[in-house]
Amino acid sequence: MSTAVDIAGPSSPDRAHSSAKIPNEPLRPSLKRSSHPYSLSHYISTPSPGVDVKGLIQPSPTQQRAAQPAHTKPRRAPSWPDMWESPSGLHLAHAAELLMRAGLLALTPGDGEGGGSGPEEEEEDSSGCGTDFQPFLGAWFPFSPALFPLAGFQMGGGHWRSAAMGAEGIEGLVAEGYSPSSLGASNGGRRKRKRCGECVPCRRQTNCEQCSSCRNRKRGHQICKYRKCEELKRKPGGPGFESRVSGFDLRGLWFIEIFRSCV
């Protein structure tokens, strides 16, 4: 199965006559940085035979018990609800929960007091698992580990944590080249959003030169319709709007698919 994205567009000759000034790869540097040879679909469709994914991911009975929501705490960041949901139903939170059940992820509560409700549990859970999984993650995920802060995860104490997109998450974004202003954190959210660089339209490299936007570029000031970022098409603040990293959809699906096939 090819991971090639149909960047040719529905009705557009992908001619190379796109205006020379149009950047061919308008991706964020952090997105371009990924040099991993394999794609998500590669891992989903053909799990590496050399790696016992199940063994790494399947929760031990102890872990399962430890993860039982006996006193289910809200795992969602109170101030970033949208970040955990996506319009397509691909819930990163779901994936995160799966991770947690598998003992591969420890949630950092909002206050971030360190051990959370059960320092002992955490020690139990992370024994061997986290440290084993860490290099595994590095090899497993095509996107740079540096992207984890984007998804609300951070490294801490030898295993991955969910920072619930608190201050750490913002730091991660900043580290990735997002300025607070570009995140809409200031000026009442009237800042320009940036294209995600990951969706099909974003990955398209040429203008069709046929759509109204292309033909009317002078006055329209709009990017080619077939290159219009899917994320930017959504209304800011609308349902499922993910203001910063549109890859959440992909990653959420990714996690879920991986766990579906492995657990």
Place this chain on the structure above:
DNA sequence: CTGAACGTTAGT
């Protein structure tokens, strides 16, 4: 509701 036009922002 959709698309065109324009103002504005952001990168070079």
Place this chain on the structure above:
DNA sequence: ACTAACGTTCAG
């Protein structure tokens, strides 16, 4: 300064 393109407004 110039260009690309996002956000907003408005006409149809």
